[in-house]
Every structure is written in structure tokens, then in C-alpha cells.
Amino acid sequence: MIAPSAQGLWDSVGRVSDATGTRDLEPQTPEEWAAVRRHVISLMESTNLLLIRGRHVAREGEQTLKADEAVPGSELPPSEIEKRINQTWDVWTAMVHNLHGSAAAVLDAIDKKDVARMESSGSDLDGVCESCHVTFWYPPSRGR
Numbered sequence: 342m343i344a345p346s347a348q349g350l351w352d353s354v355g356r357v358s359d360a361t362g363t364r365d366l367e368p369q370t371p372e373e374w375a376a377v378r379r380h381v382i383s384l385m386e387s388t389n390l391l392l393i394r395g396r397h398v399a400r401e402g403e404q405t406l407k408a409d410e411a412v413p414g415s416e417l418p419p420s421e422i423e424k425r426i427n428q429t430w431d432v433w434t435a436m437v438h439n440l441h442g443s444a445a446a447v448l449d450a451i452d453k454k455d456v457a458r459m460e461s462s463g464s465d466l467d468g469v470c471e472s473c474h475v476t477f478w479y480p481p482s483r484g485r
Contacts, residue, residue: 353376394430
């Protein structure tokens with residue numbers, strides 16, 4: 342729920358260079374703005390689920406990283422991630438609140454149709470996500 346919602350935001354703004362040239366991405370139509378807003382609302386609401394003690398981050402044996410470039414073993418199995426979360430619940434809670442706050446900043450930019458701020462806030466959101474992954478998701482040799 343979190344990764345697709347964040348990715349929906351990140352895919353909506355930025356600069357793309359490919360065989361057809363370079364172009365800027367940004368929502369243009371009311372429907373596109375509504376779609377990216379729904380992604381950010383879903384991301385914000387998902388933080389409530391992250392604060393439910395005992396809720397699993399993924400089913401055991403399930404891959405937690407969905408990116409195409411994911412290297413097998415680049416993330417811990419769900420049981421290890423949950424162990425880290427439960428051992429440092431206060432840190433987890435602070436990071437979840439930080440995620441919510443970062444997403445709220447993006448939502449404010451969307452509501453003001455401020456593409457530059459949306460892109461900047463989206464970049465900040467990426468840093469928040471990576472910080473949490475370094476703390477909880479990655480094996481010790483990767484991030485801790």
C-alpha cells in the first residue's frame with residue numbers, strides 16, 4: 342500500500358529523458374491532480390495502519406521490496422523487519438509520524454497545485470522512506 346502510493350506521486354512529477362527527448366512531468370488535468378492527490382491520501386492513511394502493534398509488514402516468505410531493480414537478499418525477511426520494529430517501537434513510531442508529516446507537506450503542495458514544491462516535498466519524502474528502510478529493512482551490511 343505504501344510503496345505504490347509513494348510511487349504514484351514520484352511518477353507524477355519530474356524530468357524524463359529518453360529516446361524521444363527530455364520532458365517535464367506534472368499533473369495537467371483535474372483528473373491527473375485528483376489521481377496524485379489520492380495517492381498521497383492513501384500514503385497518509387497507511388501510516389495509521391503502521392502504528393497498529395502486531396500488524397505484519399508482509400506475509401512470511403513474501404518479498405517486501407517490489408522494485409524491478411531489487412537484488413535478492415537486499416532486504417530482510419518480514420519476521421526480521423518486525424523484530425527490529427518491535428525492539429525499537431519508539432523509533433518506529435517517530436519515523437511513521439515523520440512519514441505522515443512528509444506526505445502532508447506533499448498534499449499541501451498538491452492542493453495549491455505547486456509543482457515545484459510538490460517535487461521538492463516528494464524528494465524529502467524519498468529521504469524519509471530511505472531512512473526508515475535503512476533502520477528496519479536492510480541487512481546490517483547494507484544499512485546498519
